[in-house]
Amino acid sequence: xxxxxxxxxxxxSLLLTTAGAHAEDTLVEGVKKACHKELTTFCKGVQPGEGxxxxxxxxxxxxxxxxxxxxxxxxxxxxxxxxxxxxxxxxECKDDLLKYCGKVEVGHGRVxxxxxKHEKSLxxxxxxxxxxxxxxx
Numbered sequence: 089x090x091x092x093x094x095x096x097x098x099x100x101s102l103l104l105t106t107a108g109a110h111a112e113d114t115l116v117e118g119v120k121k122a123c124h125k126e127l128t129t130f131c132k133g134v135q136p137g138e139g140x141x142x143x144x145x146x147x148x149x150x151x152x153x154x155x156x157x158x159x160x161x162x163x164x165x166x167x168x169x170x171x172x173x174x175x176x177x178x179x180e181c182k183d184d185l186l187k188y189c190g191k192v193e194v195g196h197g198r199v200x201x202x203x204x205k206h207e208k209s210l211x212x213x214x215x216x217x218x219x220x221x222x223x224x225x
Contacts, residue, residue, distance in 0.1 A: 115163040122159030126152055173221035180217030184210050 120127065123145065130151065131144035145152055145160070178185065181203070188209065189202035200223070203210065207224075218224035 115166060119156075119159045119163050123152070123156035126156050173223070177214075177217045177221045177223055181210070181214035184214045 126145060126148065127141070130148040131141055134140050134144045142160075145156070149157075184203070184206070185199070188206040189199055192198050192202045203214075203218070203224075207215075210218075215224070
């Protein structure tokens with residue numbers, strides 16, 4: 089479970105800088121719901137942020153329910169898939185990202201907004217990657 093929590097924290101950090109917040113909120117809500125008992129019992133006073141909640145769950149891993157453990161595992165798997173898709177899109181769009189968005193600060197959707205702004209100028213390879221990954225319809 090330790091490796092799972094560490095990878096979940098790393099992938100969440102990556103996605104917070106690159107992906108939309110809606111999917112993240114859905115995953116977080118799913119874990120909150122499945123781990124409600126653990127969060128209100130073992131982690132009640134823990135300040136959210138910087139992986140402290142996951143660290144708390146890890147500290148009590150021998151008491152975490154199967155439902156909670158599965159929710160964490162499922163969220164990590166979904167985040168891993170999203171990170172893989174983002175890596176693929178970034179690799180396929182590397183030249184376009186450098187050309188049009190190289191000076192754009194990462195985070196808060198700025199890179200995606202830049203790609204949207206230059207949509208008509210993007211290479212076919214980049215457009216297809218964005219479509220395949222669901223980043224753009």
